[in-house]
Amino acid sequence: MDRHDGFREFVLARQQALMRTAYLLTGDAHLAEDLLQSVLIKVVGQWDKLARGGNPEAYTRKALVNQYISWRRRPSREVPSAEVPERGVSPDDTALDRIVLRQALAKLTTKQRAVIVLRFWEDLTEAQTADVLGCSLGNVKSQVHRSLARLRTIAPELEHLLSEHEIKSEMKEVAR
Incomplete structure (x- = not known):
């Protein structure tokens, strides 16, 4: 049994919920994936301590928010567009x-x-x-x-x- 088996199980069980949170924070699917991946790298480094008595979900959620805030403090190189692309179908x-x-x-x-x-x-x-x-x-x-x-x-x-x-x-x- 690998020392990261519990981490793998945690990620498999909570990945969708954590991804949705990351998406809602960033507003972009690709940035959300990057955010979650960078946070999970940090979580795996703390996994032994979290598995022994911590709260992995709360720690991961807090890490998501902290990492997101940290990213937002950095100057962006993206140039936002004021115009939304046209859609062919009228949405409800x-x-x-x-x-x-x-x-x-x-x-x-x-x-x-x-x-x-x-x-x-x-x-x-x-x-x-x-x-x-x-x-x-x-x-x-x-x-x-x-x-x-x-x-x-x-x-x-x-x-x-x-x-x-x-x-x-x-x-x-x-x-x-």
């Missing part, structure tokens, strides 16, 4: 909501996006979110409030989605 309202929400999430600050993903996609409690982000419970509450207010300003057409219940289900759709 749900698809439009997902597109608008995805674009609105991209306009949030790194920490605002992280708190929204952790609270509404990962469905963490405020206390769990505070633990992952390494901040106070009050900070999480105020960040969620500010982030939702910013989303309402950025995309007023999504007002019908921005209750806590609605945003949870819509975040799950965006990740699909």
